[in-house]
Amino acid sequence: MSLRTLVFSGVALAVLALGATLALTTVNAPTQPQVQLLVSPPDAGERLVPTSDGQVKLSFAPVVKAVSPSVVNVYATRIESQTTSPFASDPFFSRFFGDQYFQSRPRESRSLGSGVIVEGAGVILTNSHVISGATDVRIALSDGREFAVDIVVEDKQTDLAVLRVRDPKGATFPAITFADSDGLLVGDLVLAIGNPFGVGQTVTSGIVSALARTGVEASEYEFFIQTDAAINPGNSGGALVDLDGHLVGINTAIFSQTGGSVGIGFAIPANMARLVAEAGVTGGQIIRPWFGAKMQPVDADIAQSLGMDAPHGALLTEIAPGGPAERAGFRSGDVILSVDGQRVDDPSAFNFRLATRPIGQIARLERLRGGAEETVEFTVEAAPAPSDAALATISGNSRFSGVSVRQLDPALAEAKGLPYDATGVIITAVAPGSPAEGMGLRVDDIILSLNDRDMVDAATFSSLASQRVRTWQIILQRNGRVTRSIVSG
Incomplete structure (x- = not known):
């Protein structure tokens, strides 16, 4: 079991890969029935601080008992290539011994994560x-039952995936209820449930430390909930729940x-996870x-030039x-400040x-x-x-x-980080x-010219x-670099 790590300003960002976040609209398949996910109503109640010893001693056990059956372990098996020698990448040894000597062999590897039953x-x-x-891919429920699953959706842009039990054998599964994550406030108590390090289902508690965090992963839709509830390898894909037992987030990464x-x-x-689900x-x-x-973000200099009291938007x-x-x-020069009354601090917040x-x-x-x-008033379009x-x-x-x-076209060019023209x-x-x-x-090579056309x-x-x-x-562009090649027909 290992971690995928990214270095960020001298700190290792460990993304819990365990082995080795627009309007999303769903187009219903004609053979699939419409199913309603459980979504909790917005909580308009006031947050209360404990005022007595009895309140301080209150337990999270009822919440855990209600929610833990909806959290599963996810076991993923991969077939990877492994070379027979550590010198396989050395050009001298490859030339001396020949490529056949360093043939790669398939190797099975397994990784562990968590998941949340949503239906x-x-x-x-x-x-x-x-x-x-x-x-x-297989899942294991908290009661020990195991099921093979199919991958229904794998959305790398949000780092979310949806699995479906292949043969439920007549079983029904305890689904969690989604909360309105826009209702979260910094300081709210939350619980993280998953299977860290493969030790078994584990619950940790903490608070919402911050909201709308960006710079965590290379994603278009960064808008993370930050928490101090302990999250470790194996927690990836697990549940972050509020004290009503409603899902407020999918645990994904750590610093x-x-x-x-x-x-x-x-x-x-x-709110993002529900749309993918x-x-x-x-x-x-x-x-x-x-x-x-x-x-681009509005920094202090831009804010001053635009007469803004503080930089945001x-x-x-x-x-x-x-x-x-x-x-x-x-038009260029406009600053978007909010969407439906929700403050926009930067482009990532607007995208989300x-x-x-x-x-x-x-x-x-x-x-x-x-x-x-x-x-x-802006009509959301695809x-x-x-x-x-x-x-x-091309065939034949x-x-x-x-x-x-x-x-x-302009939309595709924007998605690939290219000029609109x-x-x-x-x-x-x-x-x-x-x-x-x-x-x-x-894939993603851009062919600019063939035989001077x-x-x-x-x-x-x-x-x-x-x-x-x-x-x-052939003149093509790959990873931002333009190259010219001559290839025999």
Whole structure:
């Protein structure tokens, strides 16, 4: 069991990988019944501090008893390649002994995480990194029963995944109730439930230390709940619950220099997790909204230049031509201050707030323009789907056979971190063992030119790539770097 760690300002960020966070809208599959997840009503009650010894001695046991059956262990098995020698990567030894001497062998590895039952038919929510690359996934309930599960949704952008019990054998499962995570306040008591280090189901307590934390993972939708409840390897995908026994978050990551808990843990808010869970329950598809603008945080200097009392908000720096933001009247220099009354501190906060609004809903965006604050009604839209003419797959007797491409548009360009006016075709798939794979093409490569012809659209690429020529001059962009290659036909 190991940790995936990231170094952040001298501190190791341990993401609990155990082995080795827009409006999300679900499109219901016609064969799947509509199922309603359990969602608690917003809590409008006042928080109370204990005022007597009796209140201080109150136990969390009733909450744990109610919630713990909904938390499961997740076991993921992977088949990985392992070389037979530590010198396999050394070019001298490879040349001297030959590549056959250093053949890799398959090796089975297992990892451990946690999950939360979100629907009584056997639908479980966990972290994507817990089951990533797994060839076999099983869950174990708190009563010892084990079930094989299928991966229904694996959403790397939010680091969430949905599992479904393959054969429930007539069993029903205790589902947890979702809370409105927007109702959380710093200082609220919370419990973390999972299986740290594989020792068995464990409950730890703490408080909400902070809200809307960013810079934790490389994700578009960073907006984490921070807690000092102890979270360790094995807790990934487990439940963070309030004292009503409602799910407020999915435990995901820790800051740590040692790999163990130091009281700085992070959970994906329930409002985001619920939307991904709904896709898994209904057998639907996750459709993400698109605002159509690039943004940056408002720092102290920008705030002063705009006449703001304090720096906060998302400053629009570029607007996608013809996109939803432009059609709603936004322009570069506007600052978005809130979404439906929820304060926006930076672009990550805006992305998350928009992420929890369904497609078609009207959101009220407060913006600052020319020193004046105003509210704009914005209809949440999905990114436009590519037309058939924007897609191409090459087959037959061609050097590019096996490659699929999509021509760039503003929404796709934004998603890939490119300028809105970027041109070319981006590779979306490469068939294993195909001539295209043999040529070295990879997913996300952007083909800019073939034999001195600019790739302005998918049709141009399809027409040219299907031809048989003696040599190909290819200009492509990979990981931000433009390269030119000559390949024989």
